[in-house]
Amino acid sequence: MQTLAQIAIYIINTLGTLYISLVLIRFLAQLVRADYYNPVSKALVKYTNPLLIPLRKIVPGLWGIDFAAIVLAILLQTALLQSVLLIAGLGWFNPFTLIIWAIIALLSLLAGIYFWGVIILMIASWVAQGSRNPALALLQQILEPVMAPFRKILPPLGMLDLSPILFFMALHIIRAYVLPALANAAGMIPGIGFF
Secondary structure, eight states, X not given: OHHHHHHHHHHHHHHHHHHHHHHHHHHHHHHTTOOTTSHHHHHHHHHHHHHHXXXXXXXXXXXXXXXXXXXXXXXXXXHHHXXXXXXXXXXXOOHHHHHHHHHHHHHHHHHHHHHHHHHHHHHHHXXXXXXXXXXXXXXXXXXHHHHHHHHHHSOOBTTBOOHHHHHXXXXXXXXXXXXXHHHHHTTOOTTSSOO
């Protein structure tokens, strides 16, 4: 029975994290005012609208920030964490504790999105330079505001851009030290909802 529980946790965690990632990427795309007419942006809207549109009636956006997307991500992550805890046989947890855990898990997921996004753009710059792929264009628009401060610190040396090294150092500090310290302080169960 424990094997079935582990399989169920794996499937629920994978599918839930995938959908939450779509919500976070949509939020980031809206935050940086990415091209709405990009086919990938339209797909993000199509897949996330069924849950976001009803929530927007309750949670309005302000100052160009889609607070409904943030609330949706927190609610979905909270539900995902509680589902995993129930399947693991750990029972029901305090909703406020779960919300704190969900926020930490979302920060970890966001760091992962940025990490893999930069890796993908670096590889694409080597193998598909000048590509007009819509996914790469959207990724570039999302990552540029985060990478710009690092480019100011370490400007490109001709064709060589070393700013991702600084970015990865900062991201490593966040992922390896800051987020685990937050998870530990919040009493998160190791391996539950922390990516």
